[in-house]
């Protein structure tokens with residue numbers, strides 16, 4: 001691969017996608033920053049201007065749930081560049097709520113973006129990468145990909161599925177010269193917890209048996225997000241490092257605390273982990 005890479009990133013209207021696109025463009029890579037609604041491109045354009053990289057950035061529409069937009073985006077890049085070196089599957093969102101408050105449609109919407117969306121974009125890009133005999137696919141998963149918490153089953157299961165998919169894909173594509181990695185961020189204050197946050201169908205229903213506990217968890221989460229000082233740029237830096245690495249590590253956990261959680265979850269019996277999580281998160285019985 002040449003030093004200047006052609007990179008397709010999904011979900012660049014805010015958060016990690018926006019920061020990563022801006023960083024990579026400033027480093028001189030040719031970045032195709034995609035978003036489902038290009039009228040939301042102002043924050044990215046401002047960020048790119050600030051860092052200097054305007055000439056290396058192109059914004060094109062892509063909704064990971066709309067096959068025609070995926071095809072058009074990949075065809076456009078292929079016609080312009082004749083290659084895609086790196087695909088960063090970043091687009092995603094989370095639906096909060098207990099299993100019985102979540103509808104099947106909630107689960108489907110969650111999987112449509114976080115799981116099937118990744119499959120669709122990857123499927124569209126792989127023929128080009130196979131032809132090149134080189135390429136990188138980087139999937140943004142989450143700490144929730146290997147550690148569950150109450151009220152996040154829709155999100156965790158979609159990311160867990162993505163993690164399993166990524167492991168298998170790594171093995172399938174390695175012999176073809178294509179590398180796969182996952183990036184597993186902990187929590188960062190991006191729009192995922194604010195404008196883009198979504199809740200289960202019955203989350204706000206006072207008749208729900210989980211109403212009281214959901215409100216308690218929502219308050220804990222809001223407090224956590226408000227106090228969260230972690231800089232989302234940390235995730236963009238890791239993505240940049242992976243784009244430029246000769247050999248990508250497969251699993252990329254960011255920060256010492258997240259690494260400790262990973263080790264803890266892997267090494268203590270599940271029931272001990274679950275007891276601790278419930279002790280910390282659930283309200284005390286009156």
Ligand SMILES: NC(=O)c1ccc[n+]([C@@H]2O[C@H](COP(=O)([O-])OP(=O)(O)OC[C@H]3O[C@@H](n4cnc5c(N)ncnc54)[C@H](OP(=O)(O)O)[C@@H]3O)[C@@H](O)[C@H]2O)c1
Nearest residue numbers: 011013014015016063064091092142187188190191192196
């Ligand atoms: N922030 C965290 O704490 C955290 C932790 C672990 C993992 N993650 C993961 O990191 C990734 C980026 O999240 P973020 O924190 O940067 O949140 P964010 O600021 O909400 O950004 C999410 C991006 O995904 C886009 N998106 C949503 N649905 C889409 C669709 N159907 N097609 C194309 N794009 C779509 C959003 O576009 P719109 O603006 O149009 O909605 C937005 O650009 C997600 O996969 C998320 O699950 C985040």
